[in-house]
Every structure is written in structure tokens, then in C-alpha cells.
Amino acid sequence: MIVYVRFNSSHGFPVELEQGSSVADLKETVGRLQGVQPDQLRVIFAGRELHSDSTLQGCDLPEQSTVHVVLPPSSSARHSELVLQQRLGRGVNSLTRLDLSASRLHATSTGLAVILETDQSSAEDSDTQTEPKAHSSFYVFCKTVCRAVQPGKLRVRCRNCKQGTLTLSRGPSCWDDVLLPDRIHGVCQSQNCDGRVAEFYLKCAAHPTCDNDTSVALDLIMPNVRGVPCIACTDVMSPVLVAQCAERHVICLDCFQLYCVTRLNERQFIFDPVVGYSLPCAAGCPDSLIKEVHHFRVLGEEQYERYQRYAAEECLLQMGGVLCPAPGCGAGLLPEENLRRIQCELGDGLGCGFVFCGDCKEEYHEGECRQRNSPAAGGAVQGYVVDEEAALKARWEQASLETIEETTRPCPKCSVPVEKNGGCMHMVCPRAQCRFEWCWLCRVEWNRECMGNHWFG
Numbered sequence: 066m067i068v069y070v071r072f073n074s075s076h077g078f079p080v081e082l083e084q085g086s087s088v089a090d091l092k093e094t095v096g097r098l099q100g101v102q103p104d105q106l107r108v109i110f111a112g113r114e115l116h117s118d119s120t121l122q123g124c125d126l127p128e129q130s131t132v133h134v135v136l137p138p139s140s141s142a143r144h145s146e147l148v149l150q151q152r153l154g155r156g157v158n159s160l161t162r163l164d165l166s167a168s169r170l171h172a173t174s175t176g177l178a179v180i181l182e183t184d185q186s187s188a189e190d191s192d193t194q195t196e197p198k199a200h201s202s203f204y205v206f207c208k209t210v211c212r213a214v215q216p217g218k219l220r221v222r223c224r225n226c227k228q229g230t231l232t233l234s235r236g237p238s239c240w241d242d243v244l245l246p247d248r249i250h251g252v253c254q255s256q257n258c259d260g261r262v263a264e265f266y267l268k269c270a271a272h273p274t275c276d277n278d279t280s281v282a283l284d285l286i287m288p289n290v291r292g293v294p295c296i297a298c299t300d301v302m303s304p305v306l307v308a309q310c311a312e313r314h315v316i317c318l319d320c321f322q323l324y325c326v327t328r329l330n331e332r333q334f335i336f337d338p339v340v341g342y343s344l345p346c347a348a349g350c351p352d353s354l355i356k357e358v359h360h361f362r363v364l365g366e367e368q369y370e371r372y373q374r375y376a377a378e379e380c381l382l383q384m385g386g387v388l389c390p391a392p393g394c395g396a397g398l399l400p401e402e403n404l405r406r407i408q409c410e411l412g413d414g415l416g417c418g419f420v421f422c423g424d425c426k427e428e429y430h431e432g433e434c435r436q437r438n439s440p441a442a443g444g445a446v447q448g449y450v451v452d453e454e455a456a457l458k459a460r461w462e463q464a465s466l467e468t469i470e471e472t473t474r475p476c477p478k479c480s481v482p483v484e485k486n487g488g489c490m491h492m493v494c495p496r497a498q499c500r501f502e503w504c505w506l507c508r509v510e511w512n513r514e515c516m517g518n519h520w521f522g
Contacts, residue, residue, distance in 0.1 A: 066121070069131040072099055074228045074255050077131055088124065089117040095134050109133045109254055111160040112221040112233040112263070129273045133230045135254045160219045160236065164202040166287040166307075168239030202288065204304055205280035206362045207269035214318065214363060216270040217280055219243065223253040225260030227276075233263055240284045281359040285309065286318070295320050296347060306360065310350030321347070322363045329364070329372055333493045335500075336383055342376030349491065349516055382497035390426040391419035477503050477510075489520050 066084055069077040072095060080094050088108050096103035108115045110132045115124050126132065205217035223231040224246075233251040242248045243265040253260035267282045268274045289303035295317040302317035316324065324347045328334055334342050337354055344361075346353040355361075361372055378388060381397040389396045389409040394417040400407045406429050408420045421427060425434035473484045476494040478501035483492055490505040504515040 066128050068121070068126065069129065070095055070134050071131060071229075072134050073136060074133070074226070074230065082121070084122075086121055087117065088115045088119050088121065091121065091132070092117065092134070101136065105136060107135050107137060107254060109135065109230050109232060111219070111229075112231060112236070112251065114232055114254075131229070131276075133228065133254075135230055136256070160221065163219060163236060165237060165240050165243065165284075166202065168241070203267055203270075204283045204286040205267045205269055206283060206359050207271065207280050209269075209278055210272050211269060212366065214283065214286065215280075217267040217282070218270045219265060219267055221251075221263050221265050223251075223255065223258060223260035224262040224264040226253060226255050226258040227264075228253070228255050228258070230254040230258075231260065231263055237265065240282075244282065244284070281362075282357070283360055284357065285355065285360060289315070297324070308346035308348075308350065308353050309355075310346040310348070310353035312346075312348070312350060314346050314348050314350065316347050318363055322365075325361055325364050325372075326368055329368060329375065331493075332375060332495060333491075334372070334375065334379070335493075336376070336379040336497075338383075342372065342379060349511075379497070387423065387426075389417060389419055390421055391417050393417075394419065474505065474508065476501055477508050490515065491520065 066086070067079050067081050068091070070080050070091075071077045078098075080091065080098075082090060082094065089103070091108060092103040092106045095101075096106055110124065110126060110130065115126075115132075203217035203219055204214060207213060207215045219237075220229065221231060221233065222229045231251045231253045233249060235249060237243050237249060246264070247262060249263045249265075250261050251263050266279045268278060269280045285306050285308070286304050287307060289301065289305045292301045293305070293315045294301050295305065296314045297316055297320035300317065302319070305315045305317050306321050308314045308316070325344065328344055334344055335354065336342055340354050340356050341358050343354045343356070343358055345351070345355075362369055364372055378395075378397065381388070381399070384399065385402070386397055386399045387407065389398060391409065394409060396409055396416050398407060398409060400423060405423045406420065407423045409416045409418060411418045420429045422429050422434060427434070473482045475481065476483050476492075476496070476499060479494060479496055479499040481494060481496045481499065483494060485492065485505055491511055492503050492505050494501045494503070502511040503509060504511055504519075506519055507515055509515075
């Protein structure tokens with residue numbers, strides 16, 4: 066096997082070892098290459114010092130991993146370092162076998178007891194263990210190579226020098242330990258660095274990575290080791306996304322992708338000033354917005370670009386802006402308050418010059434806006450001859466009005482016309498200042514009864 070060694074934080078170099086080699090074998094090879102006595106070297110990987118009598122495989126050191134090999138600290142600090150090292154010692158769990166998913170699943174959950182393994186021995190650190198877990202405990206969005214959701218690997222470095230030479234005082238026990246700063250401390254073993262704060266990050270496990278190749282943690286995606294069925298397709302899949310609702314509903318990634326695309330097509334994502342453009346649990350549970358929007362990367366490149374564009378448009382509308390209604394334009398504009406005549410200014414390749422009414426979004430006009438989709442009032446004019454072609458056209462217009470009546474209903478709260486083009490009966494008013502959620506059939510505020518009786522008709 067090949068591992069990459071960074072000696073005293075220098076640039077890494079490959080070291081080839083036999084399968085089943087020990088940490089002592091690695092020290093022997095590095096000591097010979099660097100002209101240093103092997104027993105003076107300390108090997109650090111993923112926040113802990115590896116002991117000489119351990120095998121590399123037993124330390125969960127996969128092929129082409131990067132390890133840090135350092136010389137001991139100066140003699141003045143040697144005693145205090147050794148005392149602390151004895152306390153750190155073997156008590157830090159392997160980051161490779163760590164599973165933090167329990168911190169996203171409360172024991173009081175009624176809809177999902179726990180989807181994690183409860184065998185504590187599987188989480189205990191053992192240098193003699195040779196068989197790693199068959200599944201990944203972490204999932205990430207790989208931004209650089211895969212550009213997809215992939216298994217991930219958790220790593221740690223010194224926040225001060227950014228080197229992976231920090232030995233942890235304790236391992237993380239929940240996602241907050243990983244995602245929030247200043248939660249866990251340790252001792253940096255790099256020379257001339259007195260760093261004491263751990264900085265966790267994740268890498269894609271699907272390919273070899275460099276120091277700067279980090280990935281976004283998807284903390285709601287986890288292995289489905291308890292075989293909980295998907296809320297949508299009822300198949301047992303892994304990995305799954307577990308919503309942060311009281312029921313902890315489970316949805317497989319294929320159904321989650323379909324759920325996101327459907328809501329995106331209906332423009333029913335929710336704009337939250339803190340979270341951003343997000344979705345709740347697929348079952349519509351309250352207080353369940355996804356807080357890490359990188360989970361929506363499951364949409365794929367093309368759909369994710371739409372998601373970002375819609376999010377920017379929704380942010381603009383929340384600020385009181387408008388979108389240019391000219392076909393093929395859609396530029397975002399921030400007109401002055403109560404300004405009725407709005408022009409889409411040309412400049413820097415943006416805008417089209419279209420001048421429109423801020424009330425009806427039609428081409429600008431003087432006087433009141435005309436009522437669209439309203440049948441003309443009054444009777445037929447005496448002596449007016451209606452030819453056959455005009456009669457046929459009138460029938461077409463009537464058919465259009467009937468279609469509009471069937472597919473468009475006013476929002477029960479603000480009366481803005483809302484069009485339904487397929488999808489479920491759960492409607493959200495598109496007007497940024499309203500966003501009222503209502504039932505297409507009942508025409509009342511969306512509730513659990515509507516969800517249970519006719520969510521999909």
C-alpha cells in the first residue's frame with residue numbers, strides 16, 4: 066500500500082509499504098529517508114497519535130491517505146507534553162469509524178426510533194480492529210471532482226497552522242462539535258506552533274484528495290442501517306435523508322430529488338431570511354426547514370442553477386423589487402416606492418429597455434389597468450354583423466376563459482390569481498408579501514385534514 070507522509074509539515078512524499086505493515090514499519094522507513102532515529106518519530110493521523118504496535122489497517126488508514134510524522138517537542142516542553150499525551154492516548158475514537166448521526170435523531174422521536182447501530186462496541190476505539198465498517202458514516206457534496214453527493218471522511222487540523230498535526234483531547238460526540246468552532250481542543254505537535262483549537266472538515270472519500278480539497282458536510286444524509294422505509298416510495302434504500310421534524314421522516318435520495326424538482330417547478334420553495342431558499346419535510350411538517358441548502362445539490366447541475374436563480378428572484382421580491390415581464394428578459398429591478406412607470410434599464414449586457422406598468426406588469430399605459438381574463442360587459446350592438454370567422458374566434462376565446470377558470474383560482478387571503486399546473490393540492494400564494502398556504506379544493510388554509518384526505522387529489 067502507498068501512504069503520503071508529511072514530515073514536520075513539509076510537502077508530502079509517497080511511502081510504499083507491504084499490506085499488514087505496522088506503524089513501526091512506517092517509522093522505520095521515514096527515519097531512514099530523513100536520517101532520524103525511528104523511535105524519535107511520532108505518527109499522527111485524524112487527530113490522534115498512532116502507536117508503534119498498531120497495524121496501519123487497524124488504524125483505519127486507507128490507501129493513499131496522508132499522515133503527519135513529527136519529531137518530539139523541545140525538551141523544555143517535553144514533560145508537560147508527555148503528561149497530556151498520556152491523557153489523550155488511546156481514548157480518542159477513530160474519526161473514520163465515528164458516527165454522529167445520533168445527534169440528528171432525538172430519542173423522543175415517535176416516527177423514527179433510531180436508524181443507527183446501537184452496539185456501542187462498534188464505536189469503541191480498538192487498535193487491533195482490522196475490519197472497518199461496511200458503510201460510510203458521513204456524506205458530503207464533492208465540489209471539485211465528483212460534483213455529486215458522495216461518502217465522506219472526517220478530518221481535523223490545527224486552527225492556528227492548518228496542519229493535521231493536532232492530537233485531540235476528546236473526539237467529537239455530535240454534529241455541533243464538528244460544525245461549530247471552539248468546541249474541542251487538543252495539542253498541535255508541529256514545531257513552533259502552540260495551537261490548541263481543533264478545526265474539523267470533511268473530504269470526499271471517492272477519490273484521493275489534497276489539503277485544499279474539502280467538501281460540504283450533508284449532516285441530514287446518513288446510512289439507513291435500520292432499514293427504515295422511504296416515506297414516498299416505501300422502499301428501503303441507503304443512504305437516506307432524515308428530516309428535522311418531530312416525526313423524523315425518512316426519504317430516499319431519489320425521492321428527495323423528485324420532491325425538490327416538483328417543488329421547484331411549482332415555485333413552492335420557502336424563502337427564509339436566515340436559512341435562505343429551502344424546503345420543509347416532504348410530509349409538510351412544521352419547523353422542519355433544511356438549514357444546509359447544499360442538500361439541494363441532489364437536483365443536479367442544471368436544476369440547481371434554476372434553484373439559485375429562483376432563490377435570487379425570491380430575495381429580490383422580498384426586498385420589494387420586480388422582475389421585468391418582457392419575454393426572454395426577467396431582469397431584477399428595484400424601482401422607487403409607489404413608482405408606476407418602470408423601465409428595464411439597458412446596461413452592461415443586462416436589461417432590455419422595456420417600459421411597463423408596475424401594477425399590472427403590462428406595457429406602460431395611462432389611466433387604470435384593464436381587467437384581464439374578464440368577460441366583456443354589455444349586450445350586442447344593434448346592426449353589428451358577426452361573420453363566421455369572428456364567431457369561431459369567439460369560441461376560442463371562450464374556451465380559453467373556461468380553461469383559465471379551471472386552472473386558476475384566487476388566493477383566499479389576497480385574491481391574487483394562482484394557476485395550478487399539475488402537482489398536489491397544497492398551494493402557496495406566489496405573491497412575496499402574502500405566501501399564504503391553502504388547499505386548492507377546500508380553498509381554506511392548508512391543514513392536516515387536507516393533507517390526509519386529498520393531498521394528491
